[in-house]
Amino acid sequence: MRYLNKVIAALKEDAANAWLAKYVAHDVYKSQDAGGKRPVCPPSKVIKELSPYIPKSPVKLFRGLSFFSDFESRKNQPRLGSTYQYIDKQCSSWTTNLGTAIKFAKTRELGFVIYAVIDPASIIVDIDMWREKHEGSDLKWAEHEVIVKPIDMKTKVAFIHSTSGNISKTASGF
16 A cells, blocks of 8 residues: 555646546555546546657557356357457556456456557557656556547457356467
8 A cells, every 4th residue: 555655646746647646546456545436537638748658650459358247148248359349438448468458357257358459549648658757667557558538449359268168268369
């Protein structure tokens, strides 16, 4: 907890850093410092402050999703390599690292990893780019994280995991 307080104090220097502190406190630590709720997307002022930390070209990103149910009980279960319509009305955390996304997908009984090439206009901040300028490698929570604006897009399924079905498969090409 002492480390979290140090990170949050360092981040609260300006509006963009204060928003990142809330996002990190909730998303990574599920801390009450985030107000108990997932932070909403930042206001345009914060997005503008974070704009130097957005990739210049589209980037392939992965998102690990996990659920407390089984593939067999899902009516529209995803299939490896299939298209998956992903909708998130809030900002969301993605990663440039497939292994990190797989780790999140394996946290519950049912999980899968989706991926898509995301346009820079849909990105709020690439934490690795931000971290290089602000804190060096001290922020261990980043995990190659990229925070994305609300999206409704077609993605592909790169990995599937099910504890009850003894399934753990990765699509070819990764």
